[in-house]
Amino acid sequence: MTNDPHWQEDTRVLHGDSHLSRRESDHKSVVPPIYYSATFAAADAAEFADMANTPRHAAYYTRYGNPVHERVAAIVAALEHTETALVTASGMSAISTSVLALLKAGDHVIAQSRHYMSTTKLFDEVLPRFGVEATLVEQGDMEAFARAIKPNTRLIMVETPANPTLTITDLAAVAALAKAHGITTIADNTFASPLNQKPHDAGIDIVVHSATKYLGGHHDITAGVVCCSHALAEIIWKMHTTLGSVLSPMDAWLLLRGLRTLPVRMARLNATALALADWLQAQPQIERIWYPGLASHPQHALAARQMTGFGAVIAFAVRGGYEATSHFVAQLELATHAVSLGGVESLVVHTAAMWAGTMNEAQMIAAGIEPNFVRFSVGLEHVEDLKADIAAALAASVS
Numbered sequence: 338m339t340n341d342p343h344w345q346e347d348t349r350v351l352h353g354d355s356h357l358s359r360r361e362s363d364h365k366s367v368v369p370p371i372y373y374s375a376t377f378a379a380a381d382a383a384e385f386a387d388m389a390n391t392p393r394h395a396a397y398y399t400r401y402g403n404p405v406h407e408r409v410a411a412i413v414a415a416l417e418h419t420e421t422a423l424v425t426a427s428g429m430s431a432i433s434t435s436v437l438a439l440l441k442a443g444d445h446v447i448a449q450s451r452h453y454m455s456t457t458k459l460f461d462e463v464l465p466r467f468g469v470e471a472t473l474v475e476q477g478d479m480e481a482f483a484r485a486i487k488p489n490t491r492l493i494m495v496e497t498p499a500n501p502t503l504t505i506t507d508l509a510a511v512a513a514l515a516k517a518h519g520i521t522t523i524a525d526n527t528f529a530s531p532l533n534q535k536p537h538d539a540g541i542d543i544v545v546h547s548a549t550k551y552l553g554g555h556h557d558i559t560a561g562v563v564c565c566s567h568a569l570a571e572i573i574w575k576m577h578t579t580l581g582s583v584l585s586p587m588d589a590w591l592l593l594r595g596l597r598t599l600p601v602r603m604a605r606l607n608a609t610a611l612a613l614a615d616w617l618q619a620q621p622q623i624e625r626i627w628y629p630g631l632a633s634h635p636q637h638a639l640a641a642r643q644m645t646g647f648g649a650v651i652a653f654a655v656r657g658g659y660e661a662t663s664h665f666v667a668q669l670e671l672a673t674h675a676v677s678l679g680g681v682e683s684l685v686v687h688t689a690a691m692w693a694g695t696m697n698e699a700q701m702i703a704a705g706i707e708p709n710f711v712r713f714s715v716g717l718e719h720v721e722d723l724k725a726d727i728a729a730a731l732a733a734s735v736s
């Protein structure tokens with residue numbers, strides 16, 4: 338069976354890896370086995386030479402690749418419309434391995450002033466130690482991207498939507514600007530998922546994911562995926578075999594299982610989050626809400642142009658400051674107070690609580706950390722149950 342380019346995404350997640358089937362050797366199991374093996378045998382010297390010298394061989398040594406990685410990669414590449422994909426041990430390893438593979442001392446890179454916090458650290462703290470200069474720009478300001486370009490700019494990294502207010506970057510505009518200057522582009526597509534946004538179709542070269550989120554979908558693994566051309570994949574894979582952030586075969590298998598239901602989960606998550614966001618913005622105890630699917634989002638028009646759904650993350654501010662927000666989060670029964678997003682159960686984060694041990698409310702405001710800010714990752718609970726839970730928690734917390 339081939340990976341048919343005409344298949345719809347619901348079919349791709351189930352059969353996009355069928356061409357890799359090794360049913361003769363695994364007793365025709367319907368579900369692919371977990372190849373829990375660090376190394377793989379050769380029949381003879383010629384086969385060994387072939388295994389050792391074929392880049393990205395799926396069954397030579399697991400740090401170089403594993404048959405389960407290969408299946409995951411086939412499906413995610415098919416969803417992202419890229420030639421191929423690589424699987425790594427976390428979203429951060431997908432990002433750092435790709436970035437390190439493409440840069441050298443003396444290069445310049447442009448990234449956003451708002452990224453996932455460890456990505457910011459990579460550009461702010463890690464790369465300068467290796468002689469790479471980074472300029473961080475406001476992601477909604479295309480002029481700022483253009484102004485930041487230098488003769489030695491090699492890479493532009495974007496992330497959309499991005500924390501904390503789900504800000505949107507114009508993917509097609511960044512890709513066109515970069516192409517005009519021969520600069521490679523990377524987009525972190527974690528918050529959108531490949532079902533809602535296809536950065537490569539907009540012209541972005543490399544698409545990275547924290548597969549810990551929607552792709553895995555069950556809050557049980559950390560994993561990462563890099564989607565790109567064969568040529569870029571070989572460069573990134575070489576760095577990957579050196580840095581060695583390898584996803585275990587078991588976690589790759591859990592990721593594969595998660596991917597099988599991605600389209601049905603995303604359809605439900607998109608619908609529940611949009612309905613919940615619409616309801617939340619009408620609640621008197623909510624001061625402000627940010628969800629790219631709402632007309633009230635400052636970049637809704639751009640989001641609607643490049644996204645086909647708006648994902649499960651809603652950000653909002655609760656009236657009443659730190660204490661009321663803290664109480665509200667503690668009162669929720671269906672949403673667990675935990676970081677991460679994109680899984681089957683709802684999670685909620687009181688952002689300022691991360692700094693509560695080191696700053697008071699006035700200091701938080703001075704540092705731009707709104708004390709009443711909440712990030713809600715909608716799960717697969719019924720929307721009416723989520724509304725009832727939130728309404729009860731708001732009533733008990735905000736006067």
Ligand SMILES: Cc1ncc(COP(=O)(O)O)c(C=O)c1O
Binds near residue numbers: 496525527528561
């Ligand atoms: C947008 C984004 N990118 C990257 C990461 C890092 O992913 P991981 O935790 O799988 O390393 C995260 C984690 O929350 C994220 O939200």
